[in-house]
């Protein structure tokens with residue numbers, strides 16, 4: 607998936623809020639298939655993806671300690687709870703693996719020991735790129751199955767997985783309808799600092815940034831270096 611092109615396109619269009627709907631495996635007994643999770647942490651286990659916009663001419667180190675927008679995450683949580691008929695988990699760590707193959711049992715058990723809660727393949731690098739583009743970004747994670755650590759007597763069938771997937775898609779659509787009506791018109795008034803994520807992160811002195819890099823990254827850093 608061309609995450610960089612997608613986030614760049616959203617930024618170019620003036621988008622401020624980005625919601626990702628992500629199918630995940632559960633690493634916890636209490637997060638059952640069809641449950642929803644609004645994660646608050648990420649663990650990066652990807653290895654061959656381009657995870658930054660900046661490739662030279664300028665050095666940028668963004669804070670990523672809190673990888674998701676707290677304002678958008680709260681709105682997603684509130685909207686998900688309003689559905690009333692779906693279990694929603696507040697917070698949790700999403701481990702993003704490289705894929706496309708799923709985990710081995712050893713990996714799955716290690717993630718559980720490290721207190722990860724859900725596992726997926728899509729949150730990164732888009733969360734990092736959204737931060738570099740100063741977009742508010744949060745995730746609705748929909749559990750489709752228990753990851754391979756889970757020993758169950760129930761046989762997983764294609765029908766079951768498809769059934770969970772369709773229910774998750776339906777629930778995600780209902781949340782998006784609700785949250786769309788709650789998005790603040792003005793990001794300035796919000797508690798999150800996503801729109802200023804690049805302030806004090808550009809390590810290269812503006813005078814030393816080559817004209818080519820200034821032009822290339824103007825959409826992202828133009829207002830900080832002019």
Ligand SMILES: [Zn+2]
Pocket residue numbers: 675676677678741742743798799800801
């Ligand atoms: Zn934000």
